Amino acid sequence: MANPAHDTEGVARSQPGSGLPPRPANFVEQVLAELRKVVQPTRQELITYTVVVFVFVCAIMGFIFGLDQIFKWLMGLVFGN
Structure with a gap:
């Protein structure tokens, strides 16, 4: 089985098959990590754009x-004006 995915800040995503839903705190950490890359x-x-x-x-x-x-x-040719 593959290792869990990590973003650039090293925040682990929810473990597949753990039976637990992902924590909202993990989601917020991942969003903030992505926003730091902007x-x-x-x-x-x-x-220019x-x-x-x-x-x-x-x-x-x-x-x-x-x-x-x-x-x-x-349509003018087919049906007339």
């Missing part, structure tokens, strides 16, 4: 709009 983006990274997301969303909106116009035109 790296805040710099201002330039944040601006925001622009990239905005451009991508606009491109997808344009694509969906184009498909909608094509389907509208096709």
Whole structure:
């Protein structure tokens, strides 16, 4: 059987097959350990990521709009105006 998994802070997870539910304290310790790993983006990274997301969303909106116009035109041909 494999060893129990540990996060980077060494907090043991609940033992499989122990029959006991995981302790809430273990969960909180694991969440805090993960939050310590979070790296805040710099201002330039944040601006870059925001622009990239905005451009991508606009491109997808344009694509969906184009498909909608094509389907509208096709439905006009099939069913008439």
